[in-house]
Amino acid sequence: MNVLKWYDQNQRTLPWRAKKGEAPNPYYVYLSEIMLQQTTVATVKDYFERFIKKWPTLKELAEANLDEILVEWQGLGYYSRARNLHKAVKVLAELSLFLSMPTDLKKLPGVGDYTAAAIASIAFDYPVVPIDGNIMRVFARLFAIPSPVPLLKQDVYKYTSRMGEGGRSGDFAQGLMDLGAMICRPLNPRCTECPLKTTCRAYNEGKTTEFPVSKIKPEKPKRYGVAYILLHKGKILLEKRPSKGLLGGMMGVPTTPWQDEVLNPEDLVMFEKSSEWHKVSKQVKHTFTHFHLYLTVKVGIRQEICDGCWVSLDNLQSVALPTVMKKVIKQIPHEILRNCSKIN
Ligand code: SF4
Structure with missing residues (x-):
């Protein structure tokens, strides 16, 4: 098998991956696959290492507090993954065994077809090929599959459904x-170094740039809101924030709802009407998977404290703040920040 031979000599060293001769750690495989959903390997490495240092075993992660997990997850985005991770490890800890079949793994919160296949093959050598973007691209070129990206997965599945059998399924998938x-x-595939080059149709027909056939991406919608720094x-x-929905369970400054149109003054939250606000000239732009968000930032200094969760500006690192909220808080003008701390 060309792929296995190539993998034996060229595999990447990754913190969650078993070294040669060692058995994979299912907890590491599971944690890394959840983190890798929508995130690059380069970004995940640090997060993964921090997590396993803090919670070396699945049981310890299951016993952790969700807020603590969210703090460690800060910056990784797609926070529903962290909440699902916590729910799933609790289920696994209670079962006292790791599920190994894709059909069982898919019953865990946050585990879809791809993640179930990846965990089953890598951790347990289950004969299945997880089809992610990288693997789709390899197969699209190898067999010159003409389907555009939304339909490509099903076609690739027809090729892979009988692969991975005969042992070393995990190495085959990772290869x-x-x-x-x-x-x-x-871009620029390194075909001359590829173990599949003799059979690759796209390479042999000089058409590597034509596969995978791309779809035209619709433009992301825009949403608008106001963020209040008090x-x-x-x-x-x-x-x-409410536990369900975007950035669920994370902390943040109060905002108006995020909506499709620029806000009217009457849409402003109640306390805006009773405070003096300094409007920050630059809007904060943040892109989520399905939309671009534009937040107008307003800063107000309160002479008297009101109900709510007041956190010292020096202690924000202990709070689970998503990236968009960090961007908002960075907008506090230096002058206001100086005045505010003088009063302290
Ligand atoms: S030969 Fe080139 S296009 Fe074909 S699978 Fe290898 S790297 Fe990809």
Whole structure:
């Protein structure tokens, strides 16, 4: 098998991956696959290492507090993954065994077809090929599959459904992943170094740039809102977002709802009407998977404290703040920040 031979000599060293001769750690495989959903390997490495240092075993992660997990997850995005991770490890800890079949793994929160296949093959050598973007690209080129990206997965599945059998399914899957990441790259594939070059149709027909056939991406919609930074003696008012939905359970400054149109003055939240606000000239732009968000930032200094969660500006690192909220808080003008801490 060309892929396995190539993998034996060229595999990437990754913190969650078993070294040669060692058995994979299912907890590491599971944690890394959840983190890798929508996130690059380069970004995940640090997060993964921090997590396993803090929670070396699945049981310890299951016993951790969700807020603590969210703090460690800060910056990784797609926070529903962290909440699902916590729910799933609790289920696994209670079962006292790791599920190994894709059909069982898919019953865990946050585990879809791809993640279930990846965990089953890598951790347990289950004969299945997880089809991610890298693997789709390799197969699209290898067999010159003409389907555009939304339909490509099903066609690739027809090719892979009988692969991975006969042992070393996990290495085969990881070999394909590494091949897609290192050799069969989206731009400028390194075909002369590829173990599949003799059979690759796209390469042999000089058509590597034509596969995978791309779809035209629709433009992301825009949403707008106002974010309120309320300060009192070196502290900032934060609130916890509802546990369900975007950034669920994370902390942030109060905002108006995020909507499709630029806000009218009458849409402003109640307390805006009773405070004096300094409007920050630059809007904060943040892109989520399905939309671009534009937030107008307003900063107010409160002479008297009101109800709510007031956190010291010096202690924000202990709070689970998503990236968009960090961007908002960075907008506090230096002058206001100085005045605010003088009052402290
Ligand atoms: S020969 Fe080139 S296009 Fe074909 S699989 Fe290898 S790297 Fe990809």
